[in-house]
Amino acid sequence: MRDRFSVWGTRPESVTLLVDGRRVPMERGADDWWRPVVGAGDPPLPDGEVDFGFLLDDDPTPRPDPRSRRQPDGPHGLSRTFDAAAFAWSDAAWTGRQLAGSVVYELHVGTFTPDGTLDAAIDRLDHLVGLGVDLVEVMPVNAFNGDHGWGYDGVAWFAVHEPYGGPAAYQRFVDACHARGLGVVQDVVYNHLGPSGNYLPLFGPYLASGDDDLWGDRINLDDDGSADVRRLVLDNARMWFTDFHVDALRLDAVHALGDDSRVHVLEEMAIETAALSAHLRRPLTLIAESDLNDARLVTPREAGGFGLNAQWSDDFHHAVHVALTGETSGYYADFAPLSALAKVCERGFFHDGTWSSFRGRQHGRPIDTERMPSWRLVVCNQNHDQVGNRARGDRLGHTLDDDQLVCAAMLTLLSPFTPMVFQGEEWAASAPFPFFTSHPEPELGAAVAEGRLSEFERMGWDRDLV
Known part of the structure; x- marks a missing residue:
């Protein structure tokens, strides 16, 4: 049984709890969980909100x-401790929001309003209702290094980024969404941990052996000690559904989840989420972001799939982008014929076992369109990746005229798939949305910049002109 001051750790030989300025010894159990030991004559551990940390072995920090x-x-x-149960929710009548038939709106808390907070975002929710939005997809809000960033380099998965307002503000935001009939999709990142502020390896084997991901350290899901690491992932997913009442999770880059276990962590998450959905009596949705073009992600478990509910189709974006802009550099090259757009609209994927010139190999698997409902594919003509990963972060509005933008919106909203709109798209926003971080460490900022330039070169953009 875990209390709020216990911690899992296989690596330290000793752990001391530092709470409210007081040192409390901890004892290691057979399950490798360390629990505080309060002597008979010692005062009890403090209740309420309190700051704490762990001293590992001889490390004074x-x-x-x-x-x-x-x-x-x-x-x-x-x-700092946080009592999620203290919030007075007003959404008791909320019955959830199905993905099928919904329109999704993706937003970034830090740039959605001038204040860049969750409370400020609440004031813009009526605008989304007026647009006809059903689900608000929020880019990652887990705690990350620096005040400003996309959030995909998070290191504290259970904490809400404090500059956004912290966990209480997030509860207020979700409650306000539900009061307006809006469901909430939370973007979460389980494939890696950010490059700064990641202290998990000091406690146990949280990281996978081998090369790191471009964005940080990969997670250990199938090696020695991985059972408790997997539990961390699964418990975090559950937290968003229970403590914060979200309706869906968007699972970032699931193709980067290295897991050769008998039951893949995604399948295990699907099992637990389905059980929780039945218990809560409202739909809970898992949406995968994957560049594998593999429908097994959303194939029912009984039919040999992972049992997730939906996945993104980047091919739709690429086909629409090429058809309207004529751009054919990098991964856009294969989508040059207009027939690529027709195939995506009919079959869901363009690359479904076809040759990918960008990858230099065959890519993807075909979708059984007779069995798989088309709403299981989430599509867009712009999103944070496709705008922000461009060399200048330029939106379609920088390239297309109004009639072409209307055509892009029409193709997306009237497609047989689940449409998603990116913040500002509704008024053809001209402000670019480049990738950004605010690492306090200069060397990290330089490393990120160099990594981005290398990515741009791979897409055929001249790094000297960026």
């Missing part, structure tokens, strides 16, 4: 809780 619910001073500081 306290480390944050791997399952920290708040990081008020950022990922390098002490953790």
Whole structure:
């Protein structure tokens, strides 16, 4: 049984709890969970909101809780307790939101309003209702290094980024969405941990052996000690559904989840989410972002699939983009014929076992369109990736005229798939949306910049002109 001050750790030989300025020894159980030991004559552990951390072996610097619910001073500081049950929800009548038939709107909290907070975003929700949006997809809000960023380099998965308002503000945001009939999709990242503020390896084998991902350290899902690491992932998914009442999770880059276990972590998540959905009596949805073009992700488990509910189709974006802009560099090259757009609209994927010149190999698997409902594919003509990963972060509005933009919207909204709109698209926003971070460490900023330039070169863009 885990209490709020216990921590899993196989690597340290000793762990001391530092709570409210007091040192409390901890004892290691057979399950490798360390629990505080309070002597008969010692005062009890403090109740209520309190800051705490863990002293590992002889290291004098306290480390944050791997399952920290708040990081008020950022990922390098002490953790702070948070009572999720203290919030007075007003959504008791909320019955959920099905993905089928819905329109999704993707937003980034930090740039959605001038204030860049969850509370400020609440004031814009009526605008989304007026647009006809059904589900609000929020880019990652887990705690990450620096004040500003996309959020995909998070290191404290259970904590809501403090500059956005922290966990209480997130509860207010979801509650406000539900009051307006809007469901919430939370974007989560389980394939890697960010490059700064990641102290999990000090506690146990959280990271996979081998080369790191471009974005950070890969997660150990199938090697020694992976059972508790998998539990961390699954418990985090459950937290968003239970403590924060979200309706769906968008699972970032699932193709980067290295897992050779008998039951893949995605399938295990699908099993647990389906059970939780039945218990809560409202639909809970898992949406995969994957570049594999593999319908097995959304194939029912009984038919040999993973049992997720939906996945993104980047091929739709690429086909629409090429048809309207004529751009054929990088991965756009294979989508030059207009027939590519027709195939995507009919079959869901363009690359369904076909040759990919960008990858230099065959790519994808065909979709059985007789069996798989088309709403299981989420499509768009712009999103954070496809805009932000361009060399200048330029939107379609920088290239297309109004009639062409209307055509892009029409193709997306009237497609047989689940349409998604990116923030600002509704008024052809001209502000670019480039990838950005605010790492305090200069060397990290330089490394990110160099990595981005290398990515741009692969797409055929001249790094000297970026």
